[in-house]
Amino acid sequence: MKKTLVVLLALALLVASFAACGGTGTGSASSASGASAEESSETAEGGSDTLVLYTWEGMFPQEVLDAFESDTGIKINYVNFDTDETMLAKLESTNGGEYDIVIADDYIIETAVAEGLVTELDKAQIPSVENVNPVYQGQYYDPDDKYTVPYGAGVQTIVYDPSLVDIEIKGYADLWDASLKDSIGITSNFRVINGMALKVMGESYNTDDVATIEAAGEKMLELAPNIRLIKDDNIQDDLLSGEINTAVMYTSQVTMAMLANPELKIVYPSEGIGFGVMGMFIPSAAPHSDAAYKFMEYILDPEVSAQCFEYLGYYCTNLAAEEYIAEEFKPFLTLPEDFSGNTEMIENISAEAEEAQAKVWTEFKTATGN
Numbered sequence: 001m002k003k004t005l006v007v008l009l010a011l012a013l014l015v016a017s018f019a020a021c022g023g024t025g026t027g028s029a030s031s032a033s034g035a036s037a038e039e040s041s042e043t044a045e046g047g048s049d050t051l052v053l054y055t056w057e058g059m060f061p062q063e064v065l066d067a068f069e070s071d072t073g074i075k076i077n078y079v080n081f082d083t084d085e086t087m088l089a090k091l092e093s094t095n096g097g098e099y100d101i102v103i104a105d106d107y108i109i110e111t112a113v114a115e116g117l118v119t120e121l122d123k124a125q126i127p128s129v130e131n132v133n134p135v136y137q138g139q140y141y142d143p144d145d146k147y148t149v150p151y152g153a154g155v156q157t158i159v160y161d162p163s164l165v166d167i168e169i170k171g172y173a174d175l176w177d178a179s180l181k182d183s184i185g186i187t188s189n190f191r192v193i194n195g196m197a198l199k200v201m202g203e204s205y206n207t208d209d210v211a212t213i214e215a216a217g218e219k220m221l222e223l224a225p226n227i228r229l230i231k232d233d234n235i236q237d238d239l240l241s242g243e244i245n246t247a248v249m250y251t252s253q254v255t256m257a258m259l260a261n262p263e264l265k266i267v268y269p270s271e272g273i274g275f276g277v278m279g280m281f282i283p284s285a286a287p288h289s290d291a292a293y294k295f296m297e298y299i300l301d302p303e304v305s306a307q308c309f310e311y312l313g314y315y316c317t318n319l320a321a322e323e324y325i326a327e328e329f330k331p332f333l334t335l336p337e338d339f340s341g342n343t344e345m346i347e348n349i350s351a352e353a354e355e356a357q358a359k360v361w362t363e364f365k366t367a368t369g370n
Helices: 005-015 037-043 062-072 084-093 106-114 127-131 172-176 190-200 210-226 235-241 251-260 289-299 302-312 319-324 351-368
Strands: 050-055 075-080 101-105 149-155 157-160 184-186 227-230 246-249 265-267 273-281 343-345
Touching: 050 084, 050 289, 062 075, 062 289, 062 302, 084 101, 084 106, 101 106, 101 289, 106 273, 127 289, 127 319, 149 251, 149 302, 157 251, 172 190, 172 210, 184 235, 190 210, 190 246, 190 351, 210 227, 210 351, 227 351, 235 246, 235 251, 246 251, 289 302, 302 319
Parallel strands: 050 075, 050 101, 184 227, 184 246, 273 343
Antiparallel strands: 101 273, 149 273, 157 246, 157 265
16 A cells, blocks of 8 residues: 555654654664664675665655565665764775665765765666656766765755745745744754855855855844744644744655645745755675665666655655656655756865854854754
8 A cells, every 4th residue: 555645744743753854654674773783784694685774764665665575585674874974974984884775865975975985886787777857867976877876855945824924935035034033943954054044145055165154154143033943853743733834844844734734835945945865875885785776776666766755755856757646746746847946955065164054053053042
């Protein structure tokens, strides 16, 4: 039975357990959340009969994982990480070994590739890679598409309840309006949130200029009185309940919120849109790379991909899958027709700039009381 976001939403509202990455489940029945690399290695004994999948919790419908195991005879050991940085540290400590396939964010993949921790893909083993939407290929972290297969994409989006907001919100700058005092919820990704001020100033998300970052920090302090909540998990619930009337959310959360209340308004900020891609890759010393290729090919099947994206809630990166996505989901899982294309991906910046960003964020959070 296909699991849909309608079902997921009901579960999230009941138990408030939906994670920011877009799913509620724990992955495979053999999931080992928080398991160490050593534990994964021990579990992985048995050669190509095992696949060690390393990503966030709840990235696949359980029925997809079960069907892969049934069809291939390969048992999935689903190991979770909490942040991209945790994942990178594990790969570094194992020299790219012990995990067979990883799904992580674009910027961290760039670092993993630079450190030699990622395998160059043998495309002959994944012929369905031709199904990938070219929009999501050739990005800065893998410009020649040698190392990754996209698995989901999203943008930083403003959503608001027009019945509770007195102004028309068109971009980030409107979030500074005094009428929104103590009513906005935002995610806790500091590069995204600091980036709102940078965009209002006409600057890049990825500036290395410390003075510019500090100026954006001053502008963020002006926004602080309007911020009610800073959280990653379940912020869509706070918008739906009326705890907040405006939110800056991840795409999966926007999808759930809009399915629950179609009267909400989605805003693609006029100043420019932060755009990100999650990618699948095979670590450089993966013990069961043959199983990893089989898993990639399985997930790239159009009907399987459609099932995954209806569950996940992010933009579908498989062009061939779009025809299988149910009509009620298409406005949320595919790029909107009026999407301006005025996008910028958040990339790695210098250590000095990163330190300045962290300082700005700490001061802003303190000012909001969160």
